[in-house]
Every structure is written in C-alpha cells, then in structure tokens.
Amino acid sequence: MTPQAPTPAYRRLSVEERRVQLLDAALALFAHRPPEEVSLDDVAEQAGVSRPLVYRYFPGGKQQLYEAALSSAADELRLCFDEPRKGPLLARLSRALDRYLTFVDEHDTGFSALLRGGSVVETSQTSGIVDGVRRAAADHIMRHLDVAEPGPRLRMTVRMWITAVEAASLIWLDEDKQPPFDELRDWLVEQFLAVLTVTARRDPQSAALVETLAADL
Amino acid sequence: MTPQAPTPAYRRLSVEERRVQLLDAALALFAHRPPEEVSLDDVAEQAGVSRPLVYRYFPGGKQQLYEAALSSAADELRLCFDEPRKGPLLARLSRALDRYLTFVDEHDTGFSALLRGGSVVETSQTSGIVDGVRRAAADHIMRHLDVAEPGPRLRMTVRMWITAVEAASLIWLDEDKQPPFDELRDWLVEQFLAVLTVTARRDPQSAALVETLAADL
Numbered sequence: 301m302t303p304q305a306p307t308p309a310y311r312r313l314s315v316e317e318r319r320v321q322l323l324d325a326a327l328a329l330f331a332h333r334p335p336e337e338v339s340l341d342d343v344a345e346q347a348g349v350s351r352p353l354v355y356r357y358f359p360g361g362k363q364q365l366y367e368a369a370l371s372s373a374a375d376e377l378r379l380c381f382d383e384p385r386k387g388p389l390l391a392r393l394s395r396a397l398d399r400y401l402t403f404v405d406e407h408d409t410g411f412s413a414l415l416r417g418g419s420v421v422e423t424s425q426t427s428g429i430v431d432g433v434r435r436a437a438a439d440h441i442m443r444h445l446d447v448a449e450p451g452p453r454l455r456m457t458v459r460m461w462i463t464a465v466e467a468a469s470l471i472w473l474d475e476d477k478q479p480p481f482d483e484l485r486d487w488l489v490e491q492f493l494a495v496l497t498v499t500a501r502r503d504p505q506s507a508a509l510v511e512t513l514a515a516d517l
Numbered sequence: 518m519t520p521q522a523p524t525p526a527y528r529r530l531s532v533e534e535r536r537v538q539l540l541d542a543a544l545a546l547f548a549h550r551p552p553e554e555v556s557l558d559d560v561a562e563q564a565g566v567s568r569p570l571v572y573r574y575f576p577g578g579k580q581q582l583y584e585a586a587l588s589s590a591a592d593e594l595r596l597c598f599d600e601p602r603k604g605p606l607l608a609r610l611s612r613a614l615d616r617y618l619t620f621v622d623e624h625d626t627g628f629s630a631l632l633r634g635g636s637v638v639e640t641s642q643t644s645g646i647v648d649g650v651r652r653a654a655a656d657h658i659m660r661h662l663d664v665a666e667p668g669p670r671l672r673m674t675v676r677m678w679i680t681a682v683e684a685a686s687l688i689w690l691d692e693d694k695q696p697p698f699d700e701l702r703d704w705l706v707e708q709f710l711a712v713l714t715v716t717a718r719r720d721p722q723s724a725a726l727v728e729t730l731a732a733d734l
Contacts, residue, residue: 452695456688460708463684464677471673478669483719490718491677494711501707502700 319368322347322357326369330410335366370429373410377403377433381440388516390489392444397465397485404469405481412473415466437462445509453503461492536585539564539574543586547627552583587646590627594620594650598657605733607706609661614682614702621686622698629690632683654679662726670720678709 313321325347329338340362344351358365380399383392404411415430441458442450450458465488472484479487493513500507530538542564546555557579561568575582597616600609621628632647655675659667667675682705689701696704710730717724 452692456685456692459688460681460684464681464712467677467680468673471676475669475673479719487715487719490715491712494715495681495708498704498707498711502696502704 318353319357322349322354322365323369323372326365327373327407327410330366330369330373330413331407332409334409334413335362338362338366340365367429373407374429374433378436381437383440383444385444389444389513390493390516393441393492394485394489396440397488400465401469401481401485404473405477408473412470415470434459434462434466447505447509451503451505453499454506454509457495457499457506461495464488464491535570536574539566539571539582540586540589543582544590544624544627547583547586547590547630548624549626551626551630552579555579555583557582584646590624591646591650595653598654600657600661602661606661606730607710607733610658610709611702611706613657614705617682618686618698618702621690622694625690629687632687651676651679651683664722664726668720668722670716671723671726674712674716674723678712681705681708 322343326338326343329342329346340354340358341351343365344354347354354365355361358368377400380403381396383396385392438455438458441462447454468484468488472478493510496506496513497510500510539560543555543560546559546563557571557575558568560582561571564571571582572578575585594617597620598613600613602609655672658675658679664671685701685705689695710727713723713730714727717727
C-alpha cells in the first residue's frame, strides 16, 4: 500500500468546508428532532467544535442556522428529482420517488417539522424554501414529459399530485412507515398515471401524454 | 300590510349577537385582504360601530380577532361537508365540493392567506384550526362511505385527496379561477374515484368501496 499523507486531527478547514461541516451536523440533529429543540450548543457538540465557532458562523442564532440547514436540505431534495432523461417515463418517476422517499425516511422528524409548519422557527422565508422545492419538482416533471408549455389543466394535475405525495410522506411517517416503502412508491406512481388519465378526458395535452406513458407500460 | 314593530336604529345587541356581527365584518374584510392588512379600526368601520367597542370584544387585538374569524370560517367550511346520507355517493361528494368551492370563490384572498400560512399572524393555533377542518372533512367522507374502521391505505387515500383538493383550490385562485367552477368540481370528483381505484388494487376495503361507487354510476 502507498502511504498516505497524514491528516492532521485539527486541520484548518476553509470557511466553506467549515460551513458545510456545521450544516451537516445541524441536519443530522434536525433529522430526528423538531427545530425548536436544537440549540447552537447541540450543533457544536455534534460537530465536535467549540461553541464560539458555531456562533461565529451563525451570528443570527438558531433562526439563521435553521434557515441555512433548510436550504441545504432543499438542495438535497431538489437533487432527488434530477433524473437522466432516458428510459421509460414512469420508471424515471419511480426512481425519483425512490430517492425522495429515502430522504423522507432518513430525515423523518425534521422533514415532518419542516413541512408541517407551525414550528416556532417557521417564517415566510422557510415557507418560500419549501415552495421552491415543490416548484423545482414540477419543473423536472414537465421537462421529463417534454412539455415546454403546459396548459392550466396539466399544470394543476402535476402540482396536485406533488402536494398529494407530500401529504402521503407525512402520513406515512405518522403511520410508522406503513405501507412498506416499495408499495408506497409504486402506489404513488400509479396515482400519477390515474389522475393524469382523468385530466386527459378534458385536456388534449394530457391525453397525448397518457398515450406516451401507456406505450411504455 | 300589517305594521311591524319599529326596529330601533341602535338596538342593543346581546353579547353573542354583537360578537357574530363583528366576526361577520372581519370575515368580509379577510375575504379579500390578507390578514396583516386588516386592523381592528377597519372592522369597526365595516360593522358601523365605535372602535372602543371592537377593542372591548377583542382585547387580545388583531391576533385574537384573526383566530376568532378563522374559527368561524372553519365552522362554515365544516358545514360544507355536512351532507344528508342519502342518494348516490358521488353525487353527495359533488354537492359537498360545490359548497366548498363556493366558499373558496367567495373568500378568495382570505382563503388563500389562511391556507398558505407564512402570514405574520400565522401560529400553531391557526394551523391547528386548519388541520381540524381537514380531519372533519376526512371523517365526513368515511361516514358517507359507511366505513367504521378505515385501514391505513384507505385513510391515506382520502387524506391525500383532501390535500390535493386544497392545493387545487389555491392554484385555481392563482389561475384566475380557471378551469371553470363546474369543470373543477366534476374533475375533483373523478379524481377521487380514480385514486380510490388505484388503491383498490392492493386494498380489499377500498376495492369493496369502488364496487359500491361504480354501481351508482
């Protein structure tokens, strides 16, 4: 084996590396505890750094830390829907949902607190971040469907389905993750096709998509 | 014509009547303006009463007024789903949705501000009120479906659909109330049947309901 350069235990991190390290620690804590129960001191302990350091990075306190952690979680969630544009469409949707539900599974309490709102650290800023993820998911779906100008009925169908998926995730966490992960994922994909089929009765654009999707099955 | 007893212009209202009068005035204002733009003074003007009187009824100020108006709106919303248990099930659902969408139509800005959250007067208290309406809607649906013990799959399906209806209402308001009212109502009823049909593939309880619903068609 080639000897590796020794890594000093207290190597000086760049500002960005340090920020990422602290956000990772915060996300790990937010994953299983509601935001109001996570203090900057907890983050310091989790990251194994001094308290003043955490305060230096987040002078705005808990609220600033929470918003930063939320943005970082939102970036991760957005990545879930970033699927290569090849292969059958419903299989792509299934893979994206698989990643999304994995995130939900791994960040249960934090995910729930974030989406339910009503938390003490909930603000129009945090609602905006959540809305951004929803919009990104809708945009990804439209791109995969290869629709440049979705009409109001198709847009509404996709946005309703995204909201329903979100509701399903929260209910799933409430119900001790029942039904099982794979069943939930497949069920949500089938619901997408079902609601799009209903829309297709009154919307030619959706009807064309249903034909494309059915050809894949 | 029989002469009527003269109504004094400033007849003394009972405490409860006065409260209802003030809440009606507040709801009328919240209907088309976000809560943070409605002051107690506006309510006094709308109700045609003195400012001190409004302050006497809502000593907790704007927040108290908003929560009281919200509870009153929630009661109205709950009534939308209170449908006699006779006739075909989907026709009952259609009538309930008709009343719900009429409420959305008449209280557009207020409804939107309420459900979107992120308002300055949004609290866990107000989120709780909104959740109560959702739960009441789900309970009504279960009663109509004549299901005493809904399993997790049926429960999740109904709750997802309720969330999707809510999302549709908000999108509908954003999209200048397109598609037309009647089309939106019928579309939502068809979606209910469609998602329940998907659930029926893996849930005998839902399968039995789909058979009952289909027999009505």
